Amino acid sequence: MEIILLTVRLVLSAVFGIAGVAKLVDPEGSRKAMLGFGLPTFAAGPAAIFLPILEIAIAFSLMFVDTSWPGAIAGSILLAMFLAGMIYQLIKGNAPDCHCFGQLHSEPVGISSLVRNVVLFALALWLVIGGAKAQGMDLANVGTSTLVVFFGTAILAMMVAIIGRQSQHSAAQTALMRRIEMVELMAGEGGTVDRKHAGSPSDGLPMGAFVPDMPLEDSRGQIISTRSVVSEGLPTILFFISPACSPCKALLPRMNEWATDLSDKIKIAFVSSGAIAVNSEIFGELNGRTMLRQKDREFADSMNARWTPSAIFIDSHGKVASHVAAGDTAIAELVERVRSSDLDAERLHIKDGDSDSSAKPNEIGTKLPEFALTAIDGREVSSSGIDRQTLIAFWSPSCPHCSKMAEDLRKWDSQKGPQDPDLLLFSDGDLELHSGLGLTSPVVLDKGYVVAATLGMHGTPSAIMIDESGRYASEIAIGAPNIWALIDKKV
Numbered sequence: 001m002e003i004i005l006l007t008v009r010l011v012l013s014a015v016f017g018i019a020g021v022a023k024l025v026d027p028e029g030s031r032k033a034m035l036g037f038g039l040p041t042f043a044a045g046p047a048a049i050f051l052p053i054l055e056i057a058i059a060f061s062l063m064f065v066d067t068s069w070p071g072a073i074a075g076s077i078l079l080a081m082f083l084a085g086m087i088y089q090l091i092k093g094n095a096p097d098c099h100c101f102g103q104l105h106s107e108p109v110g111i112s113s114l115v116r117n118v119v120l121f122a123l124a125l126w127l128v129i130g131g132a133k134a135q136g137m138d139l140a141n142v143g144t145s146t147l148v149v150f151f152g153t154a155i156l157a158m159m160v161a162i163i164g165r166q167s168q169h170s171a172a173q174t175a176l177m178r179r180i181e182m183v184e185l186m187a188g189e190g191g192t193v194d195r196k197h198a199g200s201p202s203d204g205l206p207m208g209a210f211v212p213d214m215p216l217e218d219s220r221g222q223i224i225s226t227r228s229v230v231s232e233g234l235p236t237i238l239f240f241i242s243p244a245c246s247p248c249k250a251l252l253p254r255m256n257e258w259a260t261d262l263s264d265k266i267k268i269a270f271v272s273s274g275a276i277a278v279n280s281e282i283f284g285e286l287n288g289r290t291m292l293r294q295k296d297r298e299f300a301d302s303m304n305a306r307w308t309p310s311a312i313f314i315d316s317h318g319k320v321a322s323h324v325a326a327g328d329t330a331i332a333e334l335v336e337r338v339r340s341s342d343l344d345a346e347r348l349h350i351k352d353g354d355s356d357s358s359a360k361p362n363e364i365g366t367k368l369p370e371f372a373l374t375a376i377d378g379r380e381v382s383s384s385g386i387d388r389q390t391l392i393a394f395w396s397p398s399c400p401h402c403s404k405m406a407e408d409l410r411k412w413d414s415q416k417g418p419q420d421p422d423l424l425l426f427s428d429g430d431l432e433l434h435s436g437l438g439l440t441s442p443v444v445l446d447k448g449y450v451v452a453a454t455l456g457m458h459g460t461p462s463a464i465m466i467d468e469s470g471r472y473a474s475e476i477a478i479g480a481p482n483i484w485a486l487i488d489k490k491v
Helices: 002-024 027-036 041-063 065-091 111-130 144-186 226-230 246-261 276-282 298-302 328-339 400-415 431-435 447-455 480-486
Strands: 215-217 223-225 236-240 267-273 290-294 310-314 372-374 380-382 390-394 422-427 443-445 462-466
Touching (some): 002 111, 027 041, 236 328, 246 267, 267 298, 276 290, 390 480, 422 447
Parallel strands (some): 236 267
Antiparallel strands (some): 215 223, 215 290
């Protein structure tokens, strides 16, 4: 029993020590985590420093039998506080980043983090219940052979963890290389894509953005609106193809099979380019399917669907509900995820294949983090006060891209009707620089973008849509075109 208690102490000591050091070397990440758990701004910074110091102190105390009991008491109290905070956030529908081990390992609060903390709390509580006299062997009394076995086992466990981590990175790298090879195969008219400029096949409009409304020709040469195709009561999968694309032709039988199997749940539409006769000759098997023909690549470019074949899922309201899937494997994965999804679900969106099922901070459907601030005109704004669709925009007076869209934003803000979303602008800088914006909507000066960072800010200009219940209704939209797509505005 003595050696078991010593092992428990050393395990807890290692966990607290690693967590403390990892947080201490990443104070900014720790501060953001504190904000995510609801700490006020003035307390987040000091707490981000105090917590890792406390964890390191607990780690040291657990190493020695004379100080182990008070260390176990402090550790169990701290773990109980962690558990209470996690459960509270989950009950509210939030999943803040726990930042438990700094940049070594960070994950949204979920079942796995709860289970881990319950186990650690149980171990610490065992030491507390045992009392000061039942803390196991003193390290000084442990034989050399026992220490060698113990630390050898610890090193072996660390090596296994490192190898596992490297295997994950290797698998991700292999998948990326396969995607790049697929891009080179499918790009252009038989040409290759410069890898430095290829970008990501999953680039596209943010989920939650409206599909651009553009006039295209159907297979009979008649003009048809893209919006009318994707807003007819059923979700839609858009397949982007090309007469010059050999993989498109090879994938055609499967696309027709999917269209038949899902016809009662999903509408299938194909977007191509080139002459009608050429498309009919190559894709003649599309009889009965909707075919939209671009003059060049105007619609595909507006959707950022730069590769063929590729596919994207659109919900029944005409909003983007998936990332672009490029290549036969990615398209098949997207179709299967759509097939297995509840298509009547509120805030319907399809996660990427490598995403886990747990909700992440700022993900569609999660609750907006709590905040309460005062706008420059004296109005009080808070997360609890959001009861209409609201576009939260992130701004900077020194951002040239913000300056370019300022007039359009001002015009939309002054002319928007009751059916349009509200606007809430987060910015930084002097009051004088913002008083000339001319917005009727509230503008909040968030020094250092402390609150904005917890809301999902990703540079300026960027924006996110929040629904009437205070939950995320879109991904972060970066840049003016994607921001306008969130509110279905043409500029």
